[in-house]
């Protein structure tokens with residue numbers, strides 16, 4: 001997870017699909033001063049998004065095809081929905097202006113490196129799976145190299161995603177599981193937080209206080225896991241006094257099969273993630 005620093009401030013980076021994730025990456029790169037504003041550019045589908053992002057970030061934003069900045073771009077970040085990736089790659093290729101040494105980084109869930117490489121033979125392709133906490137610089141991203149990727153390409157990708165959180169490198173065969181665990185993971189945690197807050201409201205706490213208590217408890221527990229290096233079961237046992245209220249709550253959760261429900265949810269999400277890049281899926 002240690003990021004090798006490489007100066008790519010002379011490169012140009014274009015984000016195709018400056019939506020939720022694409023905009024987070026643009027803002028992260030700008031905040032980390034990885035490269036000057038003049039070396040960043042974006043593309044979106046609608047005029048409204050173009051005007052909003054151009055005004056917000058003060059970078060050139062293309063709308064429609066082909067983005068006029070293709071020929072001047074060294075690194076492409078593909079941040080469109082998975083079902084749009086192949087169409088975009090085809091258009092990049094047919095523009096005839098793509099630099100032969102351009103690096104393609106895709107965050108599209110379920111879209112395999114082989115699909116991208118077959119659209120752009122010989123190009124360096126990196127697949128990445130970030131998550132929405134990237135919006136506040138607390139993201140998790142796993143990156144996987146394609147067949148033509150060199151160490152300097154990985155160093156660029158690591159720095160791009162390190163600007164919005166933590167980065168790990170894994171083989172692509174793990175990426176559907178990563179999608180199911182950390183890509184979708186924030187939604188599972190929100191559901192758990194909402195449920196715990198509902199319980200707090202049921203026993204009389206105001207909802208706003210409940211959310212604060214629950215979210216700080218989640219944060220603290222996550223920090224305990226990371227900071228102590230202990231197994232979660234050990235940390236759980238440390239909270240659980242004999243005949244106390246924690247064990248009452250834990251056994252109630254076990255009656256509801258909380259462990260297998262969560263584990264099976266990840267398994268099911270992994271299966272779904274594997275099909276995301278296919279035609280007709282989002």
Ligand SMILES: NC(=O)c1ccc[n+]([C@@H]2O[C@H](COP(=O)([O-])OP(=O)(O)OC[C@H]3O[C@@H](n4cnc5c(N)ncnc54)[C@H](OP(=O)(O)O)[C@@H]3O)[C@@H](O)[C@H]2O)c1
Nearest residue numbers: 017018019020021044045046049079080081082108109130
């Ligand atoms: N959201 C997550 O939690 C998450 C996590 C990990 C990975 N991902 C992946 O990230 C990708 C983007 O997700 P998102 O949530 O950021 O989606 P999003 O907010 O809907 O953004 C998609 C962007 O793509 C733009 N777009 C659509 N067609 C385009 C085209 N032909 N040319 C240029 N831009 C085009 C849209 O433009 P307009 O704004 O003009 O419509 C929009 O800005 C997906 O592939 C997803 O699998 C998402």
